[in-house]
Amino acid sequence: MSDxxxxxxxxxxxxNERPAPVKTTGFIGLVRTRLFxxxxxxxxxxxxxxxxxxxxxxxxxxxxxDAVWTGHDRTACLTETAGFAVGACWPYIxxxxxxxxxxxxxxxxxxxxxxxxxxxxxxxxxxxxPRLPSKxxxxxxxxxxxxxxxxxxxxxxxxxxxxxxxxAGLLQLFxxxxxxxxxxxxxxxxxSAIGPLLWVAGNLIVLVGTAIxxxxxxxxxxxxxxxxxxxxxxxxxxxTAAIVSLIAFVLGGGVRTxxxxxxxxxxxxxxxxxxIKLMGLDHGGLPVVSTNLWGGLLVTLVVSVTGIVTSLPxxxxxxxxxxxxxxxxxIFSIAFIEFWRGVPLITVLFFATYxxxxxLPGNFTIDGLVRALIGIALFTGAYQAExxxxxxxxxxxxxxxxxxxxxxxxxxxxSLIVLPQALRHVIPNLVNSFISLFKDTSLVSIxxxxxxxxxxxxxxxxxxxxxxxxxxxxxxxxxxxxxxFCFGMSRYxxxxxxxxxxxxxx
Amino acid sequence: MSTEAxxxxxxxxLKIRRVLGGKTGWNGIAVQFVFAAVLGxxxxxxxxxxxxNLENQHIAAGFGFxxxxxxxxxxxxxxxxxxxxTFLRVxVVGLLNTLVVSVVGIFFAxxxxxxxxxxxxxxxxxxxRIGELYVEIIRNLPLLFQILFWYLAVLAALPxxxxxxxxxxxxxxxxxxxxxxxxxxxxxxxxxxxxxxxGIVASLALRVHARRALxxxxxxxxxxxxxxxxxxxxxLVTMLIFGLPFSFELPQLKGFNFAGGSRIIPEFVALTxxxxxxxxxxxxxxxxxxxxxxxxxxxxxxSSLGLSRGTTLRLIVVPQAMRVxxxxxxxxxxxxxxxxxxxxxIGYPDLVSVFAGxxxxxxxxxxxxxxxxxxxxxxxxxLTSAVMSVYGWRVSRSLGA
Numbered sequence: 001m002s003d004x005x006x007x008x009x010x011x012x013x014x015x016n017e018r019p020a021p022v023k024t025t026g027f028i029g030l031v032r033t034r035l036f037x038x039x040x041x042x043x044x045x046x047x048x049x050x051x052x053x054x055x056x057x058x059x060x061x062x063x064x065x066d067a068v069w070t071g072h073d074r075t076a077c078l079t080e081t082a083g084f085a086v087g088a089c090w091p092y093i094x095x096x097x098x099x100x101x102x103x104x105x106x107x108x109x110x111x112x113x114x115x116x117x118x119x120x121x122x123x124x125x126x127x128x129x130p131r132l133p134s135k136x137x138x139x140x141x142x143x144x145x146x147x148x149x150x151x152x153x154x155x156x157x158x159x160x161x162x163x164x165x166x167x168a169g170l171l172q173l174f175x176x177x178x179x180x181x182x183x184x185x186x187x188x189x190x191x192s193a194i195g196p197l198l199w200v201a202g203n204l205i206v207l208v209g210t211a212i213x214x215x216x217x218x219x220x221x222x223x224x225x226x227x228x229x230x231x232x233x234x235x236x237x238x239x240t241a242a243i244v245s246l247i248a249f250v251l252g253g254g255v256r257t258x259x260x261x262x263x264x265x266x267x268x269x270x271x272x273x274x275x276i277k278l279m280g281l282d283h284g285g286l287p288v289v290s291t292n293l294w295g296g297l298l299v300t301l302v303v304s305v306t307g308i309v310t311s312l313p314x315x316x317x318x319x320x321x322x323x324x325x326x327x328x329x330x331i332f333s334i335a336f337i338e339f340w341r342g343v344p345l346i347t348v349l350f351f352a353t354y355x356x357x358x359x360l361p362g363n364f365t366i367d368g369l370v371r372a373l374i375g376i377a378l379f380t381g382a383y384q385a386e387x388x389x390x391x392x393x394x395x396x397x398x399x400x401x402x403x404x405x406x407x408x409x410x411x412x413x414x415s416l417i418v419l420p421q422a423l424r425h426v427i428p429n430l431v432n433s434f435i436s437l438f439k440d441t442s443l444v445s446i447x448x449x450x451x452x453x454x455x456x457x458x459x460x461x462x463x464x465x466x467x468x469x470x471x472x473x474x475x476x477x478x479x480x481x482x483x484x485f486c487f488g489m490s491r492y493x494x495x496x497x498x499x500x501x502x503x504x505x506x
Numbered sequence: 507m508s509t510e511a512x513x514x515x516x517x518x519x520l521k522i523r524r525v526l527g528g529k530t531g532w533n534g535i536a537v538q539f540v541f542a543a544v545l546g547x548x549x550x551x552x553x554x555x556x557x558x559n560l561e562n563q564h565i566a567a568g569f570g571f572x573x574x575x576x577x578x579x580x581x582x583x584x585x586x587x588x589x590x591x592t593f594l595r596v597x598v599v600g601l602l603n604t605l606v607v608s609v610v611g612i613f614f615a616x617x618x619x620x621x622x623x624x625x626x627x628x629x630x631x632x633x634x635r636i637g638e639l640y641v642e643i644i645r646n647l648p649l650l651f652q653i654l655f656w657y658l659a660v661l662a663a664l665p666x667x668x669x670x671x672x673x674x675x676x677x678x679x680x681x682x683x684x685x686x687x688x689x690x691x692x693x694x695x696x697x698x699x700x701x702x703x704x705g706i707v708a709s710l711a712l713r714v715h716a717r718r719a720l721x722x723x724x725x726x727x728x729x730x731x732x733x734x735x736x737x738x739x740x741x742l743v744t745m746l747i748f749g750l751p752f753s754f755e756l757p758q759l760k761g762f763n764f765a766g767g768s769r770i771i772p773e774f775v776a777l778t779x780x781x782x783x784x785x786x787x788x789x790x791x792x793x794x795x796x797x798x799x800x801x802x803x804x805x806x807x808x809s810s811l812g813l814s815r816g817t818t819l820r821l822i823v824v825p826q827a828m829r830v831x832x833x834x835x836x837x838x839x840x841x842x843x844x845x846x847x848x849x850x851x852i853g854y855p856d857l858v859s860v861f862a863g864x865x866x867x868x869x870x871x872x873x874x875x876x877x878x879x880x881x882x883x884x885x886x887x888x889l890t891s892a893v894m895s896v897y898g899w900r901v902s903r904s905l906g907a
Contacts, residue, residue, distance in 0.1 A: 034631035325528030344844035486646035
């Protein structure tokens with residue numbers, strides 16, 4: 001038996017060190033594996049580098065190196081005075097900045113715009129951070145309270161009544177229209193072949209109208225009484241608050257469980273009262289700034305935020321209507337959605353600008369900005385409906401059936417079980433729609449509203465600043481603003497998508 | 507003795523209720539009545555208001571205005587048009603211009619989109635980053651912004667015709683547009699076209715025959731040499747026999763402008779550039795997602811069966827990717843067509859610009875004109891979605907079989 005060390009199978013000396021493997025990580029590894037690993041790749045890398053060289057370098061040179069940074073008029077940005085081939089003309093942006101952001105909004109009132117923007121940011125940021133609590137309150141403030149406050153801040157003006165007067169006015173308008181229709185049918189019956197039938201129908205409609213008149217008489221009477229008193233707003237406010245709080249109390253379960261509903265209703269009304277008092281809405285409010293003075297980024301933001309806030313309820317309603325089993329409602333929703341999705345936005349804006357005023361009573365003029373907003377809300381609503389429908393389809397049937405088994409009504413099933421899950425599913429799609437809405441707001445410049453792009457285009461025609469590089473500078477500036485907003489939103493949508501799919505990652 | 511199964515009682519009332527009111531029954535019917543009443547009331551208000559307003563403005567409703575003289579000029583027409591033609595002809599001119607810019611835009615958007623998608627999928631790091639940069643920048647800027655950028659900044663900065671940039675002496679780029687050689691038909695033109703059409707039809711027939719042979723008898727027929735011969739060889743031979751099909755008239759600088767050749771107006775150039783680069787960024791993402799959606803196991807399975815890389819791509823990966831790509835791709839084509847209506851911002855004479863713009867401001871017939879314009883776009887998109895649903899039905903059928 002020999003020693004184990006003498007066995008010829010055991011190596012006596014150490015192996016030579018093998019060379020380290022080729023580095024495949026880090027910068028060197030990246031260069032080696034993904035840029036220069038084959039002849040084709042080397043060629044492609046060279047092509048790519050040349051492409052970058054001929055686009056990035058001139059852009060940087062234009063924006064930074066060759067740019068003019070100070071000056072008072074166009075002479076500063078001319079090659080003759082500057083002594084070199086001038087790139088971007090930044091003093092032009094400096095001079096036009098107020099116009100690009102506020103339009104012709106009066107200089108003394110611009111703090112109102114700034115305040116609105118700050119308010120929007122303060123309300124929106126916590127809504128976007130998923131970890132922060134009380135999303136319901138936050139969303140309520142942003143989607144319901146903020147638009148109203150923003151309207152009175154930006155537009156100005158006050159109120160002469162409150163809930164009661166508005167309800168009475170609306171009902172009266174509706175009633176007048178019904179009686180008018182009845183009278184029209186009666187007039188038609190005198191010259192028609194089916195005269196007696198129309199006569200009966202017309203009298204019936206008039207009768208219904210009269211009945212409604214007496215039904216709402218207490219409301220209209222109360223309103224007329226309130227208008228007589230000196231403090232009509234506050235009296236109306238008190239009565240409305242009392243009625244709404246009482247209804248909330250009763251619906252909330254009366255003495256047994258209604259306390260919660262009562263307190264939240266009272267808290268809401270106290271908050272509304274504070275806002276009314278602070279902004280002085282009861283005696284005229286802030287001075288009115290007509291919308292044809294608005295412009296620039298302000299209009300872009302107003303249009304897109306209004307579009308976002310109004311399109312979502314429209315979209316939810318249409319999506320639910322499209323899934324409804326009631327034939328007429330389903331057919332109407334499908335037709336409505338497909339119509340608005342089938343036409344370009346610009347024809348919708350033309351429709352809102354030229355056709356909508358024809359559909360309204362002659363004595364009723366409607367603001368140009370509001371017209372565009374209506375068009376955009378309908379158009380985006382149809383797109384949002386399809387997004388929401390996708391979310392509704394993703395919810396398993398079992399959820400709705402379980403809710404039905406627990407005895408929940410259709411409204412409760414939808415609002416408490418199905419919609420919250422469905423909407424959470426489609427947040428990324430909704431944000432993507434908002435991105436395209438934000439980009440599409442630039443189209444309002446075609447119907448004579450001066451948004452950011454419209455103001456930019458208007459500023460090109462100023463002879464004080466007309467140089468060869470003015471247009472490029474203006475587009476660079478506006479492009480950076482648009483890019484920041486859209487890119488930010490798209491990153492946010494990716495972030496939410498990532499978060500929603502957390503359980504699918506491995 | 508056997509007892510037959512009894513038929514269930516016919517519940518006519520139940521069936522009617524189901525048809526009229528859906529699952530909710532009588533409640534649903536009541537809701538529908540209320541809904542119909544509200545819709546009817548709104549329709550009544552709209553009609554009566556519109557009638558009153560039109561009477562106040564002394565505008566006669568109806569489509570009679572289409573036979574009136576338009577009296578304005580259009581700077582790009584595909585069919586002959588003068589200012590003394592009718593509004594109906596203006597409508598056709600605008601529609602044709604819309605279709606031309608859409609078709610050209612779709613072609614370039616597809617080409618650029620596929621190139622960018624290949625860049626993004628390329629193993630080369632630099633190239634994929636460049637593709638990503640392109641997509642991110644273009645996609646996050648409004649289309650109108652890009653149209654105006656090309657039109658007001660880039661094209662306006664080009665030199666005037668006298669100093670225009672020459673492309674090999676054949677085409678000239680200036681701030682007045684792009685001037686290209688114009689083809690003029692010669693004696694051999696008819697024969698050339700006929701032979702070319704015949705060649706195309708014959709190649710298609712050959713392909714159908716080859717596929718049938720493959721699917722039914724498992725026989726592989728090599729057809730590409732014949733197709734090549736039919737498409738290129740045959741027309742070449744006819745050219746030798748009958749002479750050249752067409753010659754080109756070269757543009758020449760005379761005075762301050764070009765004579766000869768055809769001029770492509772700068773509005774068209776700007777619109778096509780913006781539309782195709784913008785849509786291309788969306789197409790690139792669609793194509794990339796489609797190719798990535800094919801499981802990598804498919805490629806491996808193909809090579810384990812002994813297919814070459816090219817054959818695997820052509821026969822296995824691309825057909826599966828196409829199923830994912832085609833529906834959103836059609837959607838993008840539709841979007842491009844609808845977006846071509848932004849032409850109105852730079853004055854390219856498309857449907858919206860000449861009809862809903864100029865004609866509307868001349869006649870004031872807002873309802874008729876906007877309804878016609880919307881109807882055209884609606885028709886295009888409904889037709890496309892009908893075609894797409896047939897395609898989707900065929901795909902799901904082939905998957906089920």
